[in-house]
Amino acid sequence: MFGGNPGLPHGADEDTPVFVISVAAQLSGLHAQTLRSYDRHGLVSPGRTAGGGRRYSMRDIALLREVQRLSQEDGVNLSGIKRIIELENQVDALQSRVHELTEELAAAYVAAERAAAAVHASYRKDLVPLQQNTALVVWKPKRR
Numbered sequence: 001m002f003g004g005n006p007g008l009p010h011g012a013d014e015d016t017p018v019f020v021i022s023v024a025a026q027l028s029g030l031h032a033q034t035l036r037s038y039d040r041h042g043l044v045s046p047g048r049t050a051g052g053g054r055r056y057s058m059r060d061i062a063l064l065r066e067v068q069r070l071s072q073e074d075g076v077n078l079s080g081i082k083r084i085i086e087l088e089n090q091v092d093a094l095q096s097r098v099h100e101l102t103e104e105l106a107a108a109y110v111a112a113e114r115a116a117a118a119v120h121a122s123y124r125k126d127l128v129p130l131q132q133n134t135a136l137v138v139w140k141p142k143r144r
Helices: 021-028 032-040 058-072 078-126
Strands: none
Touching (some): 021 032, 021 058, 032 058, 058 078
């Protein structure tokens, strides 16, 4: 019945919106009206059913808890919390992009090394042995 994450239906992950607002409120330790308020402020935006009902994912539940912590323990107002969430999302996106670019760069280095090796291999086929003779030449200018 359950997938890899206890409490989630089979095939669901932490991003799958499965919890109705009453269950999400219970899991997050908040009142359902607080969840609606956070949604209106754009702090936690749950998925929606075809009929418009809210459905929360496990990631949403964790975010609800973090919003509450920032508000209650750290005294951050809702607009400050929204900015913090936006900046954290931006950092996550940038870190992901850096990871992608690092992988692309590593692949480009490998491709460049292979290309250089192929060029060097082709040179070796075209090389002709050259005898090396050494000679000493002494130059004596004529006197006038």
